[in-house]
Amino acid sequence: MNVQEQIRIFDTTLRDGEQAAGINLNKDEKLQIALQLEKMRVHVIEAGFPAASSGDFEAVKCIANQVSTSIVAGLARTKREDIGEAYEALKNAARPMIHTFIATSPIHMEYKLRMTPEEVLNEVRQGVSYARSLMERVEFSAEDASRSEPAFLAEVFRTAAECGATTLNIPDTVGYAEPGEFETFVKNVIAATGIQNVIWSVHCHNDLGLAVANSLAAIKAGARQVECTINGLGERAGNTSLEEIVMALRTRKDRFRYETGLDTKRLWAVSSLVSRMTGFAVPPNKAVVGANAFAHEAGIHQHGVLCNKATYEIMNPEDVGAPGSRLVLGKHSGKHAFKKQVEDLGFSLSEDRLTEAMALFKHLCDRKEIITSEDIEAMITNEILAGPA
């Protein structure tokens, strides 16, 4: 695959995803997830924040020692101690990367960091130079970039690149951007820095439900790495969902021209592994990996799918490792789906009996929320076939 046309997938399930309130993964769980991400051919796995706790240090070290094809990253503030910890945890990785960050928006610099812009620039210089003296891959993130002053942000990124950063990340830390605005913002930041020999990256949060849309907009503007998480986990409303961005790029190749190279057939399995280990259920209506993502209930839809799946499915369930399309029988279902179900159960009914069975079935739908195939089987055997022919 031509590198120009590849979007690098940076998975941060094990770092930003784990920052979701209520999630706490142990070392073994993190390792299991990391190995599945590697099998799926994720380009970068952010394994954790080594300076955050000794448990996270050990987890990052363990993943760094066992993952061999994906790049393994560890997060660090620009502080020397954090970078040192990240280095120690990552140093045996086949392809290690230190990911260092500092906030650049006026509100974060004044109230959180209590630093002047000059002091922040100095931190960037020292942090990135130190990280780069330790390893050849260094990502620098300007936290809250989307609310930063553009000229200052460009200066920060130029400084990071001069000090050796190989990836420059533009986070929409609080999920405040909207797609049109973010596309222009990213385009202008890249142009203002004049830097081309780095990988431009974005990291979008989902506070307004726009993380995937903003990531796609950023790709149009020149970003070539997207940071994301399985099931969209992460701080507050979460991050860009990996399965959604990957399938959006694949399904709308006509609009994006870029490939991720991921083995998308593994998406469902990885999503359910992460769901089990985090205890965060996947909502049934979740795009791509929700239980209903390929389920059809309304009669008109079921008829369409029975004639040609593409009437109501824009992806093949097999391409994301889903069990397949499902026609769910309910009060909105029509005769076509009902007939198919009856035939699948091994019955062959005359038109009259089928109409009679359909009426009984609709009646049952008003009394029972979920109709199983056993219900239909019993209904046909006891009430249709048992009566006069």
Ligand code: KIV
């Ligand atoms: O949301 C954010 O800005 C982050 C950075 C550390 C990349 O998670």
Ligand code: ZN
């Ligand atoms: Zn984040």
